[in-house]
Amino acid sequence: MSSTPEQEFLALTKRSNLTNGEVSAVFGKLKPIKPEHFIRTWLGGCVDTNHPATQHFKSVHWAGKTFRSTEDVDPIMV
Template sequence: MGSMTPEEHALSYIESQGELTDAEAGRLFDALKPLPSREFLVGSWDGGCFETGHPGCKALIETKWAGKDFRGVDDVDPIMTFDDKGGTVLE
């Protein structure tokens, strides 16, 4: 991963939309710091995936997955998609 932190490395893949092997994705995930708390997740999160060739990524793109909305640590809408006008819809 060079001189970049694991977080910087992950962001560079997100920004470049580059491809990762399953092994690279696993090493990157394992190197990331844990979240500071469960409450950190509360809010709306944009969706995306690391392209590893897994069919799940293609399915997320085809369904126009927008992300997740955490209303609380135990209350989440895991599948929000984009509608034809670019708004989000709960599935």
Template sequence: MTTPEEQLLELTGKKELIEEAKIANLFDQLKPVQSEFMLGDWLAGYYDTGHMTNKDLAEMRWAGKCFRTVNDIDPVMVYDDNGNRVHKKEFGQAQLRQVEYHGVVSACMIYDTMPIMDHFRYLNEETVVGAMDSKLHAAIPNVGTFYFYLTRMK
């Protein structure tokens, strides 16, 4: 039997539709992350559960996140027309705090100007998995949780 970490790593980068319940179950079994672990630049990817955010991020050419300090974060980095990573300023800034989510206290990125919280869990030394908790989606029936992963830039 494979571990939750191994199963999520296997699903990372897959282009086929994955049941959200499967990702949610595996996410809830992962270890927590300390806020300081998140510092640095990260590349982004997502698990295709059919969530509406997948299309939005693909259209804006989502590149990842930049954590300079726990209080100074560019939460949405995108690729410009020249392939450079740039901050998508419409999403403002963010901060990291330790927050409980599904019974586990772990690093959480809280947007300064939007009702969005990204909860992180440890996959390995180079990868974390995120669950986006957003009031923007709360009023939409059956929208679910957006699950993504970040890979540390070298």
């Protein structure tokens, strides 16, 4: 049984020590979405590629981001 690109992406979010290539291969399969789709509050999360920013986000207790419009965003909620 094959999985959709969306299912593949969700599976990546549960793994750690990913390579940029693994993430890019799945990300490249995802369909584009309209900016208006983002207008709401989102919970934070990271795709773990061992990038130093991952530990930074964890250390500041990153909670997510809020999009009030396509031009008005709180990029980091802690």
